[in-house]
Every structure is written in structure tokens, then in C-alpha cells.
Amino acid sequence: MGPDGHTCSLFPGHKLLQETSVLVAPISDSPKPPPCRITMTYPVINNARCCAFTCCGAGKADVLKRVLHDKEGEALPAARVKPTNGELHWFLDEAAASKLALK
Numbered sequence: 707m708g709p710d711g712h713t714c715s716l717f718p719g720h721k722l723l724q725e726t727s728v729l730v731a732p733i734s735d736s737p738k739p740p741p742c743r744i745t746m747t748y749p750v751i752n753n754a755r756c757c758a759f760t761c762c763g764a765g766k767a768d769v770l771k772r773v774l775h776d777k778e779g780e781a782l783p784a785a786r787v788k789p790t791n792g793e794l795h796w797f798l799d800e801a802a803a804s805k806l807a808l809k
Contacts, residue, residue, distance in 0.1 A: 707759050708738065711769045711782030715745035718782055722747065748786060755792045759784065764801040771805040 707713055715733050716722055725731050725747045733743045751757065761770055772779035774796075779785050787794060798806075 707761055707766065707769070707773070707784040709765055709769055710737075711773055711779070711784045712738075713759070713784045713787060714751065715743040716747075716783040716786075723783060723786070751787055752789055753792075754789050756795070757787050757789050757792065758795045758797065759787075760797045761802040762799045764804060766802040767805040770798070770802055774806060 708717075710718055712718060715736060717737055720733070720735075720737075722731055722733060722745065726749055729747060729750045730744055731747055733745055735741060736743050769779075769782070769784075773782050773785040
């Protein structure tokens with residue numbers, strides 16, 4: 707997961723977040739270098755048997771809290787990864803998890 711909550715090459719506010727007709731799509735206006743990429747779309751991602759995120763460092767703490775705990779975080783691409791018949795795993799170091807509430 708990127709510091710802005712992006713995953714794969716799906717960025718906040720980008721039109722590819724709404725893509726459902728193709729499994730893999732090009733992106734030519736990525737806000738992060740390189741500008742030209744390809745990405746899987748949510749139909750592929752959310753049909754995966756297993757999805758995993760790895761987040762390290764204090765720089766990810768705020769966005770990780772938004773993705774996992776805040777309602778407004780649902781708009782972030784990483785928060786939209788919800789495998790329909792699979793598993794979702796988060797691997798975090800202590801610094802990245804520092805703003806999460808324990809349940």
C-alpha cells in the first residue's frame with residue numbers, strides 16, 4: 707500500500723477505480739512515477755484466493771488507520787480490496803500499526 711492508500715496502480719480519485727469491464731488495464735497518467743503502467747482491476751483483485759498487504763514504517767500509520775478504521779478511508783483504493791471468497795491479510799511492523807486500536 708502506498709502512502710496515499712493506493713494499491714497495485716489504482717490511485718485515489720482515478721477513473722480506473724470504477725473499471726469493471728476489463729481484468730487488466732493500462733494507466734498512462736499515474737501520479738507516481740513511472741506515469742505509464744498496467745494494473746489489475748478490482749474484478750481480478752477481489753476474486754483472488756488470497757490478498758496480502760505489507761506495510762512498514764511510521765509513514766504508513768495515518769493512512770493505515772484511515773483504511774482499516776475510518777469510514778472516510780473506504781474511498782481509498784486499498785480499502786476497496788475485499789476478496790469475495792478469499793482471505794485478506796495485513797502484515798505490519800510496530801511503527802505502521804502504531805495508530806491502530808487493538809480489538
